[in-house]
Amino acid sequence: MIEGGRSRRLRGPRRGDLSVAELAELAGVSPPTVSKVLHGRTGVGESTRQRVEALLREHGFRRAVPTGSGYGLEVVCSNMLGSIAIEIMRGVEQVAAARQLAVGFTDVRSCDTAGLPWVEPLLLRRPVGVIAVVSGVTVEHRDLFEAAGVPLVALDPTGDVHPTPAVGSTGWSGALAATRHLLDLGHRRIGVITGPAGFLASRARLDGFRAALDTAGVPFDERLMRDGPFLFEHGRDLGAELLALPDPPTAIMCGNDLQAFGVYEAARLAGLRIPDDLSVVGFDDIEHCAWVAPPLTTVRQPFSEIGATAARMVLALADGERPSERLVELGTTLVVRDSTAPPRRNPRIRSPW
Numbered sequence: 224m225i226e227g228g229r230s231r232r233l234r235g236p237r238r239g240d241l242s243v244a245e246l247a248e249l250a251g252v253s254p255p256t257v258s259k260v261l262h263g264r265t266g267v268g269e270s271t272r273q274r275v276e277a278l279l280r281e282h283g284f285r286r287a288v289p290t291g292s293g294y295g296l297e298v299v300c301s302n303m304l305g306s307i308a309i310e311i312m313r314g315v316e317q318v319a320a321a322r323q324l325a326v327g328f329t330d331v332r333s334c335d336t337a338g339l340p341w342v343e344p345l346l347l348r349r350p351v352g353v354i355a356v357v358s359g360v361t362v363e364h365r366d367l368f369e370a371a372g373v374p375l376v377a378l379d380p381t382g383d384v385h386p387t388p389a390v391g392s393t394g395w396s397g398a399l400a401a402t403r404h405l406l407d408l409g410h411r412r413i414g415v416i417t418g419p420a421g422f423l424a425s426r427a428r429l430d431g432f433r434a435a436l437d438t439a440g441v442p443f444d445e446r447l448m449r450d451g452p453f454l455f456e457h458g459r460d461l462g463a464e465l466l467a468l469p470d471p472p473t474a475i476m477c478g479n480d481l482q483a484f485g486v487y488e489a490a491r492l493a494g495l496r497i498p499d500d501l502s503v504v505g506f507d508d509i510e511h512c513a514w515v516a517p518p519l520t521t522v523r524q525p526f527s528e529i530g531a532t533a534a535r536m537v538l539a540l541a542d543g544e545r546p547s548e549r550l551v552e553l554g555t556t557l558v559v560r561d562s563t564a565p566p567r568r569n570p571r572i573r574s575p576w
Contacts, residue, residue: 246282250275260370276370295325296534297350301357302332304481306509307526311356311378314530322538324351331357342367352537354378374540376533379424388540390533390551394424397522397555398431398476401504404520404557405474406439409565410502414447414465414472416458416482425450425478428506432476447472458485466493473566474502480509483519498564508558517561525553
């Protein structure tokens with residue numbers, strides 16, 4: 224350590240047992256300055272912040288996990304579908320309740336829209352740990368949480384935040400099973416609508432789709448592929464593009480259920496009946512899948528168990544344990560309903576345009 228131009232090594236306390244005052248002494252700053260860095264607050268010079276953050280990392284500084292409802296886990300989302308958020312929160316709460324911890328929920332969409340930071344205000348609440356279900360988690364965010372001694376676990380991360388621990392589902396095998404289902408029904412001209420191209424989950428599902436085609440000896444036709452946000456409107460518009468092709472698909476595999484519902488609307492506008500003229504498969508199995516007509520065949524993600532797994536992981540990190548796995552993937556399940564059937568020989572397609 225460098226303190227006042229002299230090399231100094233702390234003796235006595237074990238790794239991770241340093242107090243704020245001892246860290247301040249090592250860094251040559253005041254305890255309030257260390258506290259500001261620890262909790263992500265402003266008012267600290269960049270060089271000072273970097274020096275303190277380096278000491279925090281070196282000494283593994285981490286607060287002990289308290290008990291009682293005054294402290295809790297934070298689940299951070301951005302514009303997430305309510306039914307999915309509820310299931311994730313249910314799983315998190317089940318684990319947190321055993322530790323008498325409260326669960327907070329933060330939707331950072333408003334902060335992102337206004338260009339405001341969301342990490343710093345969250346750290347002011349001194350959470351025991353944070354579960355991020357948000358596409359905008361970056362390496363910089365991870366470093367802020369690490370410096371503050373707040374463990375972070377990402378759900379289905381969209382980018383490379385290595386080595387942040389993460390929990391997701393087996394999107395590759397889920398898409399593989401769904402595509403095989405369509406192939407087994409006799410479909411050979413299968414369209415696919417994926418999520419945003421930069422999302423890891425989108426790439427995994429597309430790879431599973433292509434692997435199923437390759438195994439069956441069916442060539443992958445790029446003209447039958449579209450990608451876009453996981454939204455109803457994009458499923459409708461991209462589905463309409465596929466159905467307007469001179470030789471349209473007899474089935475469409477979608478990146479999520481909202482896109483699949485959009486394809487339902489595109490089929491209606493084209494004068495097609497599901498599944499007589501077009502088979503449709505979604506991904507997620509939100510509760511609405513059983514309500515639409517016909518009920519949607521889809522790939523179920525175990526959102527409640529994903530939330531519970533993330534909660535157990537983040538609490539283990541807060542206890543000072545090292546995760547045995549950096550990425551945990553829970554199994555998906557194909558749920559076959561009434562939106563898929565064998566293809567007709569000559570489906571009549573009418574363009575909606």
